[in-house]
Amino acid sequence: MNVRQWARDLRMGARFAFTGGREGWIRVLLTAVGVGLGVALLLLTTAVPSVLSARDQRSDARADYPDRYGHEQPAKADDTLLIAKLDTTYHDQDIRGRLVQPDGPRATLAPGLTKYPAAGDMVVSPALKELLESGEGKLLRERIPYRVVGTIGESGLVGSRELAYYAGADDLDQHRDNWQVARLDGFGGTEQMSERMDPVLILLVVVVLVALLMPVAVFIAAAVRFGGERRDRRLAALRLVGSDSRMTHRIAAGEALAGALLGLVFGTVFFLIGRQAVGSVEIQGISVFPGDLNPTPVLAACVALAVPAAAVLVTLFALRGVVIEPLGVVRTAKPARRRLWWRLLLPLVGLAMLYPMFGQGRDNGDFNKLLVIGGVLLLLAGVTALLPWFVEAVVGRLGGGGVAWQLAVRRLQLSSGSAARSVNGIAVAVAGAIALQMFFAGIESDYTSQTRYDLDRAQMSVTIPAGTPLAPVTEKFAAVKGVRKVTALGVGSAGDKSWRTGEGPDNMAQIAIGDCAALRDVAALPSCHDGDVFALDVSWNDEDTKALAKPGRTLHLGDSEVSGKALDVKWTVPQGLRHARAVKDANGMERGGFLMTPSALPAQAVRAISGEFYLSLDESVPDVKERVRNAALAADPFANMTVWTSSEESTKFVAVRKGLLVGATCVLLLIGASLLVSQLEQLRERKKLLSALVAFGTRRRTLSLSVLWQTAVPVALGLLLASVVGLTLGMVLLKMSRTPLSVHWSSVLSMAGIGAGVVLLVTLLSLPPLLRLMRPDGLRTE
Template sequence: MSSGQAPPRSEPFAGFDAAGGGPPRPGPGERSADLRTWLRDLALGARFAVGGGREGWTRTLLTAVGVGLGVTLLLLTASVPAMVHTHSGKEHARESASEGYIAHPGDRTLLWADAGTTYHDHDITGYLLHPEGKQAQLPPGLESWPADGTMVVSPALRELLASAPLLRQRLDHKVTGTIGKAGLVGPADLYFYAGSDHLVARDAQYRHGNADRISGFGSPDRSDALGAPLEMLLIVVLVVLLLPVAVFIGTAVRLGGERRDRRLAALRLVGADIRMARRIAAGEALLGALFGLALGTVLFLAGRQLAAEVSVMSMSAFPSDLAPNPALTVLIVLAVPLASIAVTLAGLRGTAIEPLGVVRQALGRRRRLWWRLLPPAAGLALLAPLFGKVHNGSGINEYQVAAGAVLLLIGVTAVLPWAVEAAVGRLRGGPVAWQLATRRLQLSSSASARMVSGVTVAVAGAIALQMLFNGVSGDYVHSTGADTRRAQAVVDGTMADTARLAADARAIAAAPGVRQVYGYGRVEATRPDAGSLPRRADTQYPDLPLDVGDCTALRQMARITSCRPGSVFLVPPTDDAYGAADYRKYLRPGARIDLNGPDGDTYTGSPRLWRIPAAAVGVRSRADATGSHAWGVLATPQAVAGASLGELDGWLSVVLDPDRTDAIEHARNAVAALGPDLDVFTLYDTRTKAGFVQIRRGLFAGAAFTMALIGAGLLVTMLEQLRERRKLLAVLVAFGTRRSVLGWSVLWQTAVPVVLGLLLAVAGGIGLGAALLAMVRRPFHTDWAGVGTMAGVGAGVVLAVTLLSLPPLWRLMRADGLRTE
């Protein structure tokens, strides 16, 4: 070799990259892999996945099961918008189409009256119908009008009536048909239409009659907007439910890592470079993801057919209502395979694949923390500008909120591998089972962290949501002011006179489980000279309430020390701005009032004057069982015996026996027997806004599906890890290791990452919850009991999965695991 001539370049051994320590240099003509090369290597990887015998098929099927479970939930979530739209459309289609009062019957008019009721925790919607014209529109789902005394019911209500004799006594109409699918929101809908020839149209003042005259069905959608806080709550709910699914899919496509590494080393030995080996590995994962996509579609279609049989938190849907949004479906179909390729390539980024084996993190570098803190920092930076700016009446950037929440939760999963590595690296000594577990964690901390990452994200999100729910609940959960210790139900309706009031009270009190019934009848009186005033629109007719009841009822309305038949009491308004001038002028001992109160702004009929007794006593108002304060004249029936009261607006408070759970049902049956003019209302301490209730129900239903998915996915992941270590387990048993020791080692291998993951979940969840509370301008508060519950649920899921994996573990430790090829 002459001077100045470059030494000949030696060829590397087959399968080895050129020396140099850096990344492999592409050969001539292979500067970068084109699409054709990618497709060839991906197809080759798919062939290896299905051509590796039983082991290859088992690994691919396990991956497909894991991905398929995630795809099922994603498709279900993509169906929610269409389902909500369909449900809303059906709700409005069966509501009244009339927007104003209809005075006279016509060819298209009909009468309808609310006849809904409640049975235990089931709200039953129903209407009495009577067509006035031959062309009256039928309600959706009906083929003909129900005759008088008959009713058409939903399938769910038909089943409930068959199993609830008390409800059947109340709804005693003869069932002659079933409401069609077009008239029902869901298969669990409790709905009925009953025919009645006893309906009388109400007048313009809504005081006389028992039914509304309408022109048909189908009202426009005028539902109130959720408001910024509730909309933000909905966004966070979707993030919390879907992010664990995405994390789980990313874990599922990495199953079978150790066996795959040995195949990749063999490929390197026969001449494949690192890039090609990685593309082949991505092809194996891609095939499992495609099978998972197909399996998820099949599971979704099969589960959709069972939707009619399932009701979660009173929510149900027909199979046809569960139609995934086309755009979201396309996104899922594209994202799942691409994510499998990206996750596989990212997982091999720190792996040295050589012909004689695979070394992960060949340089032995410890994981760095700083870059793992960047996602939560970026998420906090996105949410910080919204602090204090999310309130009712304000707008909200949905993408900014969703991105910020996603980044904060991703930060929890990013920190988890570092935390597991840092913690298990310091573990030494202990029992044999503990040493086996810690050594395994030290060798494969990434796999252990990935296994519990889904649980960690789910728990962190649940803690944040709980903090947000508790923070904004005051805006959507209001106190009714009712005192449920004094009465548990109220009956109201129009009554002819005080005798009817007393008779109805006795009838209700005779029902089983009813301890006491007391109440009053109200007459809206007015000024004594109302009948002689000019009949003009600007004439003022003050409302002067007169309440008639026995002493027991009056003592519930005012602070009365002495009461006997014939007593009359004067109660001033609790608010000086409401009725104060009328009270001083007209409501005083010896003054006269006109019991013929006007219908709205119109005075009709003849005056019915009544003089307030001179012995009337002034008393202070007291909140009744409903939380209302009465004012005006309180009189016993004997004091108004000679007065012409006319119809009364009756209010009866019902006290129930707390030891009889069916007492309220007997009371409702007794009221139903008194006629359709009376309604029963159960008293509650709080009232919750419907939109808030729906989101909370949706969260519980979605959380149940998500935790079930995570549990199933954990089981698949753990079984795959045990299958990969079958030979090692068999060797340990052959050398005399007790099976119980190996069982405890598996439990400890799961427990350590779970504890670390739950600690991170608590910290991350509280951090995200604090940010969300700051956005809606609520003080920071943590419900530690709730935090403990959420963490306990997550730990329970992992414990259940671990226990379910023990039977396969015993089988894997048999001697036939020593066989090899």
């Protein structure tokens, strides 16, 4: 067969698609919409590299906080500025905050700014401005009381919904010793050593990509077969005028190709519409600018070539078992039973590809990505291959019941293949989701560490820089609604030499100052009165405290954060020094050094003592954590707050999980939209049959139930098969990562439930058009 004849037949099929009257146009449009939805998601996927690159470039360009201990800061000049890092959190949303004070008129500008705000003013991101102006931002306005005078440009933000601000200041010189303040002569260029992802996380990323893209491919393959029965009946007319079967197949492929090409156009339009809307959307804390969504040219070209090619191949493959004769389509005769052996071959080959990596874990090098991709693809493809056989085998054995049930079963027995196709995509998506949930649950403990915090004693901690009196801050916290208890400790350091000397002290110990109630939280005190001083006995070898805890010895006090370089306060260890056994405090640490009651501390040393506050909260009180943050920043703008949790997760693991959730959300939207288009197409195919049944007196309720059963039975079988394949793939991934095998049935049931819920919602949305189709005048034809 020469290329010219192929091209001629494909062109003829394309003309039939667009000149076949109303029916032809409807079929082409349905195909184009179905393919277009898949193409839009594929284009979105091809744009991910450019999105990540753009976010990284903007993040690097605005880098403004050098390592205080690894880089020499510039001297004050006309082109330098002081900048302070004041990041905060509001209702679990991170807010990037900076205080800026230019040293001169030529101070380098931060990306996204046209000029620096004056003291008391600030420029904010559009999303933060929106939040501050809303009722939800009332408490945040108290925390960031500056006047809004402008907005940050796109070049200064990593995402369209990022919350960020730059506020002007005129007193940062007073805080030069604070670790949050730095002097800069430029932005960007800060080198950050990125930790290499371990092989298990790389494996997880690869599986996530395959599991998310596989349903898209299945939906595109199903979309090009919309209206297949009516198309085949039209092709019978071609046989009557002299076309042979091969030419007929090529013409059918041409029709599918036309729909796929139109689908590329629709997909591009859908992508552009979604691209403009994406700027106002935030998923799992991630937002992007529309301009960042630029598909990678090579990947976009692959999509443009692969989709039409797949349309032709799928059509030719589908017609291999259909006999199109001049007098009709031989489809109603009993077809040959589907063969099982080659369908089982796909998942078995997939398992064989993954088997060599069993037990490899993270210690034996990277997993072979080609084998991983191929093995996972074949396992998930096994769902699409096995489901038609499984549906046919089950529905062939179904029998009696009510009228609605019998109508549904008979329809499934006559066209089990189309029923399986309609749920193939959801089955593949559920299988991938179950495997990923098992994998996530299995390896989660490897990326989760238990914190040392005692949440029964406190749920938040606040650190106040040196120089702020503790008593007024304690009163502020105690007055916050929802704060049950405040434990306040002053923290500093004691050394045997002054920090003003170049060498510094040889022996150094921590000191903690507080009332007797606060000190009892860190040590088992025999008795306690104001004026007492204790040396702590610890379970570890604290040689420094032993060397310093000698009555009559003169020590030098300073702030543990800034090494006391601003102060040199002498203190003599009292003769009445007592010993106490250290216990773990609310922070989960066993302190060493000295404990002092307030009157035992020299008055001059107050400015060298920073504050640590441990707060017990009534978390049933609305916004109690936000009120604590407001009180802390009102006491000192450089206060640091920590919300305690029982466990902490790896940031890379959390990032992969967020990516999965974002991708899963997009795939679920595609699933719902594609299933709805597929359902409408099937109803259109059955228009005359439904009208005939109504004309013969069949109740609409009966027909509606039969359509529901026709959807429910394949879905139930698809979810059952998806659960088996998903569990198998999940166990394989756990074996590969050398993780103990365990089945999290709650995850399996939740994933299956989500899939069933999507199908149920689509079925409910298709009921109004179904009721419109169930009218006797649907038998009228032209």
